[in-house]
Amino acid sequence: MISTRIAIASLLAAALAAPALAQPGPGKAGPRFRFNQDNVPGWTMMSQVERDAHRDRMFSFKTYDECKAYQEEHHKAMQARATEKGKTLGGPRYNACDRMKARGLIK
Template sequence: MQTGCIRLLVIALLAGSAVPAWARGPWRASGANTSGWALMTPEERIAHQARVRSFTDYDACEAYRSQHHALMAERAQQQGVSLNHGARDFCAHLRPTGKD
């Protein structure tokens, strides 16, 4: 009987690890996916991540994203560094699909 329980536990653990990282939890900002990550203070990073997670409307999200990108581009220019342009479009999941 113990062998069956162990087998079920192993199967459950393997099935859980098959879930993609993005599906395991909320979006997490990082230097790899956020324009200007290195140009923000730790407090700004936390506030940015919370703000991004709060959006339910595409237009509001896109307005914030544009404003954030402009601010980070300005900071980058002032500091003489390049801005990471490989960031993910965090508003894309809110884009209207045309389905009602």
């Protein structure tokens, strides 16, 4: 009787645990890189369409130099927009190009 209860409890526990173990992991490079207010100056002044275009452009770069050149161009554009709106443009908490290079997304 006791062994039947233990067997049923074990079977139930295994059945409940199986879906959790079947979830995909973050992959070999870890979680996907995200662009947000932490690493994009002017993020809050951009429309969703502009944010999507910025993300797509950042992921299109193959080299660190391309990334940095665009990043500087984007920062100047956001600085102009901030000045126009009477706001102060803060800097990113970390550099997206540096992180992308460290993760092997660009060379």
